[in-house]
Amino acid sequence: MNRVGQKILIVCDSSKSLIDFRGKLIEQLVQNHQVSVFTPQITHQSIREKLSQLNVDVYENKLDGSNVSVFADLKFIGQLYKLIKKVRPDVFFPYTFKPVIYGTLLAKLCKVKKITPMLTGLGYNFTQEGKTGLLSYITRRLLKFSLGKNRRLKIIFQNKDDYQTLLDHKILTTKHKVAIVNGSGVDLEHYEYTMPDASNISFLMIARLINAKGINEYYEAANNIQSQYPDIQFRLIGAYGPNVDAISDELYNKIKSGKTITYLGEVHDVRPYINDASVVVLPSYYGEGVPRCLLESMAMGRAIITCDSVGCRETIETAAEPNGFLIPAKNVNELVSKMEFYLNNRDTVRSYGINGLAYARKKFDVNLVNTEMLKIMQLN
Template identity: 80%
Template sequence: MNKTGQRILIVCDSSRSLMDFRGKLIEQLVQHHEVYVFTPRITQQSVREKLALLKVGVYENELDGSNVSVFSDIRYIIQLYKLIKKLRPDVFFPYTFKPVIYGTVLAKLCRVKKITPMLTGLGYNFTPNAKKGLLSNITRKLLKFSLMNNRRLRIIFQNKDDYQTLLQHKILTAKHKVAVVNGSGVDLEHYEYAPPDIKNVSFLMISRLINAKGIYEYYEAARNIRLQHPNIQFKLIGAYGSNVDTISNELYSKIKSGKTITYLGEVDDVRPHIKDASVVVLPSYYGEGIPRCLLESMAMGRAIITSDSVGCRETIESALAANGFLVPVKNVTELVSKMKFYLSNSNAISSNGVNGLAFARKKFDVNLVNAEMLKIMQLN
């Protein structure tokens, strides 16, 4: 372990995200600092090997970020408290809800010098359907308590809408120190440009199978289009599991049948599937940070169709250099219309894809985002 520089503790709710979303940042941090991670159990051997190669200190837990379990959460809080006391980090960097809520409070109690929680989207808890739910009310109260202003605290957002939302809910005040970065960024060397197939147009959606991601809307749009164009392929990648907003068994059965959509489940590498697709679709109203799947698709030169909703709208450039379309939330008719546009204007698939790559280079390059992250953590 590198013993120079500062000691940094990264806390997450998914081991997959460590290298997928934070890999490049960790690579930069370990060059001059000691880096430790507190993560749910690592199930991918490649992640474990990469962290070992980088000499990152790994501590694992049994947290399930998607489910509610009081006893599990209490055990998690105790483990994290003991770890912070043991490591005494100079910088505490949690991301996603449970690590942010629990970790930020504990870091304050342990008097960590720099606390930089990142909210990678506000998720289901701030969608219209969730506003009156007991769980969402509890989450918002816990978030307010956790993020009470402190001179050692600086909160990181992935879009300005999320910051405004927390101001409106009086979870934050104008006195809070905040920073906004362009999502998690995308590695433009890893996600290389590949010309899209415009002769055999196909569509791809990459998402967990929860309602607010727009799974139903994507399925209905596919069903509608296949009535007239039965040979058009629609693919779906993403995990199906327990979540407060998981799609119904009925919709899942329809998807699994393969009659309308080809369901590929969860995959380790999305690149071959993006390469095979002509257009990538995400009709989400979930409360995204900035959807990583759209950034990856833009980097590979794919036109995108997404919702005019928080986080998603950040990925569409102005009409002067269009890289895709925004559609109203839950509007299947408009989603179908934009899909049909690409079926009738296949050359736009290529030009919009090239524009998307240029937009990704300008705004979402992971090296640009990580430079901002280092400034926020005062490590540059």
């Protein structure tokens, strides 16, 4: 392989995201450049094999992006500093909060030529519930310090609302160099269109089991619908674990019982489950970048219901060819109403799904997004 070009260091807080979210970008980068990744320990052999096939240099750590540990974070900072000095990257690309905060600061200190952090959503720290907490306050202060204006720094957002939020909080100013891309994109060849079942409608939600993703709203809506339509199936995919905003044990036990929702836990490949669903639901008010599960569902031709909230609203085409509905956050009645719309207008399950695929092709094709990413990194 021709390894001319520049050295790129990618830092993340999830090894799974390297292939799921950045796989196509890495494939393009390695064609002409040397790519290294600094990732939490890789537990799936398939991820390790894929990175090896791409000739990516892999360095592992024990970072946990969801939990607070001063000792673990300090260790991560020390390891990352040594790695930057060792690799001497031309382009430094961290994404998600901890890699962005710590990595951007270290990259400045080490005088990396091009620093392109990506904020893949602002998450819990800027929600109404989260922004009053001490941890969120500290996160915002660190973010402001780390993202201080620098001629070598260009910050990447996945939606315009996040950029405006950081301006409003005076974390950024209009003098900062920024770019906005359409999420992480979706591989339209990997997530192929299949015709949804409009005669036996079922609903699917894909999300971590945290409150701000709208888990309770989905559960309550499912209860309501099943009281009138007992044969309608509701499924839920997503990890449950320690998190500052994790759902209550009571709600988790209700979900796990299987009486209302079929809970499938975390799965390696969502495609078979999207294929089996008629409509995909994400009533999130979390502070998303652009939700990947909705892009995957649109690519496979599924109608959607989501919230009129940051990141989520990017996925709905509300003009002449609608692909789904935006509902107010935390509004179970509106969620039920839109579910009933699909049940009472079954032809829209397929027509909205086809519209969603067209919208994904137009705006979210991973190849279009990655072309923009290469321009931002000045690697095109």
